[in-house]
Amino acid sequence: MQELQLLHDAILKGDAKTAKSVTEQALASGVEPLKLVQDYMVPAMGEVGRRFECNDYFVPELLLAARAMKGALELIRPLLVASGVQPVGRVAVGTVKGDMHDIGKNLVAAMLEGGGYEVIDLGVNVSPEQFVAAVKEKNVQIVALSALLTTTMPSMKTTIEALKQAGVRDKVKVLIGGAPITKRYADEIGADGFGESAAGAVALAKQVTG
Amino acid sequence: MNTNQLYQERLTRYLTALRNEKPDKIPIRPFVAEFTAKYAGMTCQQVAHDYNLAFEAAVKCAREFDWDAIVPNMVYVWTGLAQAAGLRYYGIPGIGIPHTTGFNYIEPPEDNAFMREDEYDALIDDPTGFLYNVWLPRVSTEVAAIGQPATYRHNLALVKSSMAMMVYFTAFGPQIQRLHDECGTVSAIAGIFKAPFDIIGDKLRGYIGLTMDMVTQPDKVLKACEALMPHLTHVGLTTADPAKQVPIGFWMHRGCVPFISPKQFQSHYWPTLKPCIEEFWKRGNQTMFYAEGKWNHHLDDFATLPERSILFHVDQGDIFLAHKKLHHKFALSGGIPNVLLSYGKPDEVRAHCRKVIDGVAKEGGYIMDASAIMQDDTSIENLRALTDVTREYGVYSGSTQSSANPAKSCGTLRPCHGADVSKLTGLSGLAAPRIKPGICRPWEEKARELPPITGDQDLVRRVWENVEALGNTYIWQLLLSF
Numbered sequence: 050m051q052e053l054q055l056l057h058d059a060i061l062k063g064d065a066k067t068a069k070s071v072t073e074q075a076l077a078s079g080v081e082p083l084k085l086v087q088d089y090m091v092p093a094m095g096e097v098g099r100r101f102e103c104n105d106y107f108v109p110e111l112l113l114a115a116r117a118m119k120g121a122l123e124l125i126r127p128l129l130v131a132s133g134v135q136p137v138g139r140v141a142v143g144t145v146k147g148d149m150h151d152i153g154k155n156l157v158a159a160m161l162e163g164g165g166y167e168v169i170d171l172g173v174n175v176s177p178e179q180f181v182a183a184v185k186e187k188n189v190q191i192v193a194l195s196a197l198l199t200t201t202m203p204s205m206k207t208t209i210e211a212l213k214q215a216g217v218r219d220k221v222k223v224l225i226g227g228a229p230i231t232k233r234y235a236d237e238i239g240a241d242g243f244g245e246s247a248a249g250a251v252a253l254a255k256q257v258t259g
Numbered sequence: 260m261n262t263n264q265l266y267q268e269r270l271t272r273y274l275t276a277l278r279n280e281k282p283d284k285i286p287i288r289p290f291v292a293e294f295t296a297k298y299a300g301m302t303c304q305q306v307a308h309d310y311n312l313a314f315e316a317a318v319k320c321a322r323e324f325d326w327d328a329i330v331p332n333m334v335y336v337w338t339g340l341a342q343a344a345g346l347r348y349y350g351i352p353g354i355g356i357p358h359t360t361g362f363n364y365i366e367p368p369e370d371n372a373f374m375r376e377d378e379y380d381a382l383i384d385d386p387t388g389f390l391y392n393v394w395l396p397r398v399s400t401e402v403a404a405i406g407q408p409a410t411y412r413h414n415l416a417l418v419k420s421s422m423a424m425m426v427y428f429t430a431f432g433p434q435i436q437r438l439h440d441e442c443g444t445v446s447a448i449a450g451i452f453k454a455p456f457d458i459i460g461d462k463l464r465g466y467i468g469l470t471m472d473m474v475t476q477p478d479k480v481l482k483a484c485e486a487l488m489p490h491l492t493h494v495g496l497t498t499a500d501p502a503k504q505v506p507i508g509f510w511m512h513r514g515c516v517p518f519i520s521p522k523q524f525q526s527h528y529w530p531t532l533k534p535c536i537e538e539f540w541k542r543g544n545q546t547m548f549y550a551e552g553k554w555n556h557h558l559d560d561f562a563t564l565p566e567r568s569i570l571f572h573v574d575q576g577d578i579f580l581a582h583k584k585l586h587h588k589f590a591l592s593g594g595i596p597n598v599l600l601s602y603g604k605p606d607e608v609r610a611h612c613r614k615v616i617d618g619v620a621k622e623g624g625y626i627m628d629a630s631a632i633m634q635d636d637t638s639i640e641n642l643r644a645l646t647d648v649t650r651e652y653g654v655y656s657g658s659t660q661s662s663a664n665p666a667k668s669c670g671t672l673r674p675c676h677g678a679d680v681s682k683l684t685g686l687s688g689l690a691a692p693r694i695k696p697g698i699c700r701p702w703e704e705k706a707r708e709l710p711p712i713t714g715d716q717d718l719v720r721r722v723w724e725n726v727e728a729l730g731n732t733y734i735w736q737l738l739l740s741f
Contacts, residue, residue, distance in 0.1 A: 063474075107517040109470045147360040149350050152466060174356060199597045200293075200361060200636045228552070228575065229598045 060093035063113025072121040082128040094163025098248035115159030136167035140191040141183040143171030145204035154195035156247035164251030177211030196227040206238040222257040265443030269327040274672040279590040281623030285653030292333035293635040304358040321442035328447035331434045344420035345401035374463040379479040383486040450498035450507040455484035456528045457512045484531035492535045493696035506547040516556040538685030540568035545674040558584040574630045582619035592626035601636040605644035698727045
């Protein structure tokens with residue numbers, strides 16, 4: 050299994066090339082796809098998050114690791130789907146209406162994917178109706194809303210209200226995050242959780258889904 | 260007191276604080292952007308599209324609030340110009356984004372960045388030429404790429420956008436005069452500057468592209484930053500306050516931890532920024548570090564700059580830490596969270612302002628402002644609370660400001676007055692660029708195309724270069740301001 054440890058290390062170092070080639074070799078030699086995810090990729094992204102939290106890693110390292118992880122995951126995902134393996138959970142992420150910023154949202158998406166979640170990325174400037182549609186049509190358990198601007202924070206509230214009106218609020222957990230967001234704001238608008246940084250996204254997702 | 264006397268009093272107050280000294284009261288300098296629209300009963304769309312309405316809204320705020328200084332139009336990106344040039348990177352209120360939202364900068368996707376990863380050499384060789392030849396056709400829906408047939412729309416876009424820029428910039432003079440004459444309010448900053456590393460991330464390679472380049476070709480990135488230094492410094496110097504009183508606006512974006520690592524800050528961001536700031540100071544210009552986001556990690560480096568050479572504005576950083584690390588050399592501004600001003604209660608705003616005043620303003624050298632520019636979500640009531648509490652609580656006894664005759668003192672009052680700049684290197688250690696900043700095509704190149712010039716050759720050259728400078732202004736302003 051020492052070769053497989055290379056996958057873990059390649060993700061940690063952000064070495065996309067090695068991550069991909071190790072994955073290819075492992076799959077060719079019959080290693081179970083889910084094992085690669087659970088035993089090597091998820092722990093690697095977990096370690097990336099930990100290093101980010103303690104100021105050992107910064108956004109560049111996080112982006113590189115996410116990229117390496119994604120490259121490997123692209124090879125594995127079709128096999129997981131074919132064998133009927135379910136993801137840890139399904140999350141719809143998006144930057145709320147009126148806001149075009151995507152770096153934070155993309156980091157959260159990458160961390161969640163690295164944690165074994167299936168991520169449906171709705172993009173930026175996402176209307177409440179689009180979030181509602183994602184909940185109805187994609188069977189997501191979590192909706193993660195991002196906003197960089199204080200002017201677009203209210204779109205988070207209107208999105209939660211839209212989920213209520215559509216009768217699907219109870220079906221999903223709503224997580225919010227972004228530079229101006231506080232726990233107080235999350236509580237005020239009735240979100241289920243608030244994330245201070247992308248690195249904590251997986252832990253938060255697990256916490257709210259119990 | 261008439262508005263001129265009021266202006267002189269406020270200017271003295273502001274300049275005294277910029278000198279990190281103790282004025283009669285804490286100056287108030289709110290960077291009000293779309294807030295002005297809200298206050299004046301207009302929409303974000305109106306102030307973004309029609310700068311005359313934006314000017315009107317700013318004047319109304321300046322007239323009705325007791326503020327010492329504001330920016331003549333903080334909704335700076337005039338969408339009329341952006342549309343004339345066909346700029347792809349703006350979400351314009353009412354066009355693609357709701358008309359009730361302020362304009363948004365749209366970062367290009369990584370695989371379609373405005374500068375490709377293999378184009379560093381071209382940028383390094385001639386930054387101005389690169390902007391015209393490569394960058395402009397990519398950022399514009401109208402301008403044709405070099406080698407492609409020029410079109411009617413191409414020609415129109417260049418003429419319309421450059422004339423629009425001239426008209427817009429020219430309108431600032433009367434607007435600043437109006438603020439003086441009708442409101443007694445100081446124009447808070449003059450000129451624009453961005454860090455070389457930031458501009459590559461913002462408008463050329465994009466943040467993700469630049470992050471990847473820092474792994475694959477960090478030396479090229481460094482050379483590109485170095486190549487941009489003289490040009491960006493030139494923009495700052497030519498747009499600065501000729502009286503050298505108010506600071507050059509330096510808008511800091513993603514050069515801080517965690518967007519870059521501390522190592523990258525030391526290898527790229529800081530060594531290509533510091534000499535520019537020193538060059539400004541050598542020439543008597545103070546720089547306002549508008550530190551968007553959190554810059555707590557970098558305060559020790561900023562503290563190595565010459566005393567009074569900067570005003571440090573705190574956004575989401577820790578203003579008390581900034582005070583501890585920087586106040587012995589520089590004045591501070593900001594530190595009042597926008598979330599609080601938008602969603603808090605007036606009592607909470609008052610309490611927070613008092614806390615900041617107690618913590619950082621006791622010895623002067625503090626300018627009251629929100630953390631970031633204020634958009635239309637800022638509560639009018641809360642901004643009134645900020646203003647009132649600063650006026651009530653922010654009064655100094657034993658100040659160094661002369662209240663008897665402020666007009667007499669502020670004419671010569673400058674942040675740089677008394678500074679020793681003799682040991683500063685600035686940009687003098689940098690190799691001269693192949694094409695000097697401020698022009699596009701060198702005169703020597705043009706002169707070769709002309710028959711021998713008779714009469715006053717210097718006159719012909721001077722006028723050529725002056726007009727050439729307009730071409731230079733257009734493209735660098737498009738890059739930095741729009």
